[in-house]
Amino acid sequence: MVSIKKIKAGQYAVGDGRFIIKDGSSWYVVTAEGKADFGPLPSLAAGKEYVNTGSTPLGHHNTGSAYGRHQSKKEFNAYLASEAQKGNYGPAILWMLLVGVVCLLLYLVRGY
Numbered sequence: 001m002v003s004i005k006k007i008k009a010g011q012y013a014v015g016d017g018r019f020i021i022k023d024g025s026s027w028y029v030v031t032a033e034g035k036a037d038f039g040p041l042p043s044l045a046a047g048k049e050y051v052n053t054g055s056t057p058l059g060h061h062n063t064g065s066a067y068g069r070h071q072s073k074k075e076f077n078a079y080l081a082s083e084a085q086k087g088n089y090g091p092a093i094l095w096m097l098l099v100g101v102v103c104l105l106l107y108l109v110r111g112y
Contacts, residue, residue, distance in 0.1 A: 020047040042074040056082045
């Protein structure tokens with residue numbers, strides 16, 4: 001478990017030399033040199049989870065609102081990216097196969 005300390009609003013220092021930075025509505029984990037380590041992340045909590053465990057959580061958002069749908073999409077994409085960065089390409093491959101099957105079915109049903 002690494003320590004995370006607030007520098008100022010939207011900027012946090014991680015004990016291992018990285019930083020968690022807010023840019024717009026997204027959060028990014030950057031190295032001490034300022035190079036992107038991971039991001040965009042949907043929330044500071046997801047950034048803290050990433051620096052501690054190397055993966056991002058999939059939370060529960062209110063999908064009835066536009067903001068909740070946007071946050072859950074960002075969180076899902078961050079999850080796929082964190083798994084791929086760890087060498088586990090399975091979730092990303094399954095997602096792409098699912099999207100391909102849906103596109104193929106739509107093509108077959110519509111006929112053009």
